[in-house]
Amino acid sequence: MLNPFDEFQPSQREALEAALSDQELSADQAYSLLDLTPRQVLSLSLVADLLRRRQCGDQVSYVVNRNINFTNVCIKSCRFCAFSRDHRNEEGYYLDFEEILRRVDQADAFGATEVCVQAGLPPKMEGDLYIRLTRAIKEKFPHIHIHAFRPEEVLYGAVRSKCSTLEY
Numbered sequence: 487m488l489n490p491f492d493e494f495q496p497s498q499r500e501a502l503e504a505a506l507s508d509q510e511l512s513a514d515q516a517y518s519l520l521d522l523t524p525r526q527v528l529s530l531s532l533v534a535d536l537l538r539r540r541q542c543g544d545q546v547s548y549v550v551n552r553n554i555n556f557t558n559v560c561i562k563s564c565r566f567c568a569f570s571r572d573h574r575n576e577e578g579y580y581l582d583f584e585e586i587l588r589r590v591d592q593a594d595a596f597g598a599t600e601v602c603v604q605a606g607l608p609p610k611m612e613g614d615l616y617i618r619l620t621r622a623i624k625e626k627f628p629h630i631h632i633h634a635f636r637p638e639e640v641l642y643g644a645v646r647s648k649c650s651t652l653e654y
Contacts (some may be wrong), residue, residue, distance in 0.1 A: 557581065559571055560607045609636065613647030615646075
């Protein structure tokens with residue numbers, strides 16, 4: 487009988503066997519799985535599906551979510567981002583807390599269980615803006631999960647607050 491693991495390098499096979507034994511993969515083991523042939527990707531997908539079935543069977547879930555982009559003004563000029571605008575650009579916008587909370591309220595009324603809050607990196611931003619914003623949302627909507635702030639935003643808030651990301 488053909489063993490699909492025969493196509494893998496020993497380090498990759500070790501990673502798959504660890505996963506199937508419910509062991510946490512090391513960084514090196516996970517890294518070894520990034521260099522796969524299309525056929526190996528298929529085998530990896532089957533392993534992932536087996537692990538998913540073990541974890542939750544065929545039960546699925548979803549989140550009712552609303553994205554709130556409170557500003558598109560950004561100090562960066564990332565080539566991949568079609569969203570951001572320079573602070574001098576007339577298409578740049580900032581939503582104030584009142585408008586952000588109105589949008590969360592609207593999402594809540596539609597049954598949202600989560601809001602995704604993200605934005606550009608506005609120049610001259612007050613360092614605690616993200617903290618005040620999440621507090622304002624949680625105070626008014628304690629039952630809404632906040633999915634917010636990519637690492638770049640956390641770093642920017644920390645820099646603007648003159649503290650470490652851990653303190654932030």
